[in-house]
Amino acid sequence: MFQDKVYTIHELNDLIKEKCKSVTKDDQEELLEDVQSLIHACELDRKFNIEHLRNLSLESKTARILHICQVCSSTKQTALCVASDHYKKELPKVYYKMKRPSSKEYEEMKSDQLVLEGTWFRQYFVGKPYVTLIGCLETANNEKSSRKSNRSSAQSISTITEDTTLGIITIVQEKADKGNMTQYRIIIRSKHATRYIVHESTAKDTQNQLELKGESKAMDQISSNKRLLPSFKSSNETSESTRLMRAAILSVCPHLDLRSFKELSAESTILSGLEKELIKYDELQIPKHYKFGVLTIKNGQITEESWFSNTGLSKDLQDFLSIMGHKIQLKGYKGYAAGLDTKTGESGEFAYVSKWRDYDITFHVAAIMPSQANDKQQVLRKKHIGNDIVCIIFIEGNQTFNPKAIRSQFLHVYIVVRPETVHQKRHWRVEVIKHKNVNQFGPPIPSPPLFDDKDLKSFLTLKLINAENAALKSDKFFIPNNKARLGLLGNYIQMGLAFNPAETARQSTEKTRPKSANNNHKSRLLHEAHHMEERRRQKLMTTSSVNIPPLIPSISSSSRSTLLTDIKKGFSRKKNEEQMSRKTSKLNITSTPEENLLIGQDIQVSSESFISPEQLFASSIYEEEIVEQKD
Secondary structure, three states, X not given: XXXXXXXXXXXXXXXXXXXXXXXXXXXXXXXXXXXXXXXXXXXXXXXXXXXXXXXXXHHHHHHHHHXXXXXXXXXXXXXXXXXXXXXXXXXXXXXXXXXXXXXXXXXXXXXXXXXXXXXXXXHHHOOOOOEEEEEEEEOOOOOEOOOOOOOOHHHHHHOOOOOOEEEEEEEEEEEOOOOOOEEEEEEEEOOOOEEEEEEHHHHHHHHHHHHHOOOHHHHOOOOOXXXXXXXXXXXXXXXXXXXXXXXXXHHHOOOOOHHHOEEEEHHHHHHOOHHHHHHHHHHHHOOOEEEEEEEEEEOOOOOHHHHHHOOOOOHHHHHHHHHHOEEEEOOOOOOOXXXXXXXXXXXXXXXXXXXXXXXXXXXXXXXXXOOOOOOOOOHHHHHHHOOOOEEEEEEEOXXXXXXXXXXXXXXXXXXXXXXXXXXXXEEEEEEEEEEOOOOOOOOOOEOOOXXXXXXXXXXXXXXXXXXXXXXXXXXXXXXXXXXXXXXXXXXXXXXXXXXXXXXXXXXXXXXXXXXOOOOXXXXXXXXXXXXXXXXXXXXXXXXXXXXXXXXXXXXXXXXXXXXXXXXXXXXXXXXXXXXXXXXXXOEEEXXXXXXXXXXXXXXXXXXXXXXXXXXXXXXXXXXXXXXXOOO
């Protein structure tokens, strides 16, 4: 929102010096405003007063401005933390020719790191007559699927090798935002999820181009057995709407051979169980809640052992926590506790929680957790904070923070806060230091990085949210998380390929007709999808009375549930009601199979050392049950 109008102090300094080379009388006032912004950003308001410059000649004024620039560039800024080869500080920014954002503006800002498109399937597809396509996207040699092949879906899928990249495409037609035209919304799930909106006119252009090239068959549906799948039709029976839908996909993926894809209607996707799994899959990249650590540093403390040993809340720390959230009693707490014990009191009596829009936030405050007198490393505290991704460092005094002093596989971003009195009023100085592999994230820290009570919460909450999501995109987290996602996708691809609508049609009745996940069965569009599928089934039942074999051999439920184990992609998935204990070197982890996990989510750890991403993915994958709405 503001990125195009913010500068670092160094950049603004250079801008002013450049303006001084060609300043005219008409430009003087604008130049003085720039100088005032620079002086304020460097916190030198008491040293320089630009009012004294207004009565000087242009030459003297320019010379004085250049002197101010020199002083500002040599002034050492207040530092709360120490940068290193692995940790980089975020430079404060000057809001050029505009006021720094207010508390309300921070509250209204969108996160620059959240992948909100992850809700597309739930928001735009579920409950509507969408189509699911499963097939080959490319091979290991980056050879795109060719349209020269005239094989059926069954033939193509049966020859797929382990070097082939399979994917799931879902597409739905909807009304365009403007005019009376329609558009196609497309989700392509493979190694990387991509999403497109294709206007009807673009789809028609692609259709015309294919017909001119003599490649109109690319928009056809092909089946080796016309009676095999109700959703498959011969090329001669392909409807115009279906051809246009396929043209929309080919407009963004011209290399695909859609004739080799297995196609499922919306109802078939529901019946196969694929719909609710795709909802969860797409939304895995959107955290549903957040947890942040809070450590205090006092004068003379330079080790993590001393930081984790600090106990009790000073007035400033208590005020800070009250600004950022509210205090709750842990025992019996029913909300999101971020792994804190809500039954026995092991994690302490109280905690601080908050909300950002629809997301729950819990703070792991070390100082109010139980302290172990004989435990130098305070494992009961570090087992929570050491497994957070973002931590607030609250400085009480003048001691600087060195992130290298903390040993953690997970902590990647530290937001350092110190209370200060400025002009007889309390402010909060904020600095951000992050691992070098974490990309920049907003909102920018203003210069000077001082906040009053009113602005602190809105700025810092958004900064914390963006910090965690930016860190999750770094290689440390993204690579293992993506491996886990690909394993899940492989499971869902097998689920879709194994589904046999013909067999299901014989077993289903009007009473067992499926409901779309997270949508009311009374949806007009979903009813239309049900009606279309029913007509296909009736036609199928009248043309054949013999058992039709599935497209590929059905996968038993037990093999599906253990597919992730079989493919050995760095994680396992086990379903039983007993707890399982796993031991790694110097680490004991106890996890409940129903509480499947992804990196960055809560874990139960009891050790002096902490788990690596590889160890974490030996545990189960997070899986949340989606509750279907009743009629």
